[in-house]
Amino acid sequence: MRILCTNDDGIHAPGLTIVEQIARALSDDVWVVAPELDQSGVSHSLSLNDPLRLREVGPRHFAVRGTPTDCVIMGARHILGETMPDLVLSGVNKGRNVAEDVVYSGTIAGALEGTILGLPSFALSQEFSVENRNAPQWDTALKFGPPIVRKVIDAGVPKNTVINVNFPACAPEEVAGIRVTRQGKRNLGFLKVDQRRDGRGNPYFWIGFERLVQIDVPAEGTDLAALAARYVSVTPLRLDRTDDEFSQALTATLK
Template identity: 60%
Template sequence: MRILVTNDDGIHAPGLKAAEAVARELSDQVWVVAPETDQSGVAHALSLNDPMRMRELGNNRFAVRGTPTDCVIMGVRHIMPEKPDLVISGVNRGHNIADDVTYSGTVAGAMEGTLLGIRSIALSQTFGIAGSDRVRFEVSEEFAPGLIRKILAKPGPQGTLYNINFPDCPADQVKGTEVTVQGRRNVEQLRVEPRADGRGIPYYWLAFNRKRSDPAPGTDLHAIYNGKISVTPLRLDLTDHASLSDLADSLA
């Protein structure tokens, strides 16, 4: 099995090493193609107006000056001698659940793999609400290989990727795995922080509010908050099928 590993935190991120370790538990044919710099929050962006530059780092490892989507395309269309059987994107520093999914470069790496007809999985490791000084990537490394084997054991539907998030607790305290739906936070996640530079000219940071939601059972948020691994199948088809008939009637 040929595996392509990418991420959005960059080629030097510790989570990428964790993802590579997971991949090597599954196969000895592993290629790593990751962004040269941190690309968190770029979602499914492509580099269309700037050239992509690439550095070969040895042992099937490559750094691309571009987005996670760029990296998957480069890996599949240019670097790897044959199309991969699996794309692993991650392990992200921080979870990608609920609203995060639409912003996530990690999830986008798996999306691009899925668009190219490749089984694709996004991996993310939750860290504590107090900050990211201690990220338990060892939890992802312990549980991800077994979960991926189970997912690959059955043929998956076309156009579906798998978004796996690991809780912030020691591996021996993980309370199981739950198949979940994408949740929705009921608190504001992002805020704008105004600041000023040394000349008094204003600039702004987007910052996260570290507040917990009150999620419904069955959601990715609820699983993570309760110490479980969350596995969410995500479809590329964003159509709201339930609304099609009503909309057609309204526009008739």
């Protein structure tokens, strides 16, 4: 099985080493194509107005000065030659990708592009807590990643479906189990715009995050609830975003 690995944290991110180890637990034919620089939050952007610079970092390891989407396209359509990968693994992201994160995440986007290319694709993310922000529990992803990927592949990943896997912020022995979940929704009040001034007194802005005084209780069955209870969350995401229920209502309205 030929596996293409990518991420959005950049070619030197610790999580990329982890995803490669997960891939090597499944196959010896592993290729790594990742962004030259951190591309967190770029979503499913594609470089159309800028050239892509390709650098070989080592055997079967390449850095692309572009987005995760660019990396998957370059890997599958150019670097690997005529033999397409059988599987795309994107991650392991430092930090969870749940709820609305799936819209912004470059990690999710890398897996989405693999799905568009017709390949079984997984987005893998390791949640961290305030206490272990600088030292996430990578061992949790390493322990649970390979068997989850194997079992999902054996079950058969439907076309146009991305598998979003999030590992909880705890040691492997503290994981309560694995849950198949749906995408959750949370209070977006944690987003903030931070205004500052440069050395010349000109204003500039950062979009950032702040801790909420009160955190909403996540709905049961969601990715948020699973992580809160120390379960690995496995969420199938559809590439087709059509709202079928509202389409039916709209059809009746517009007749």
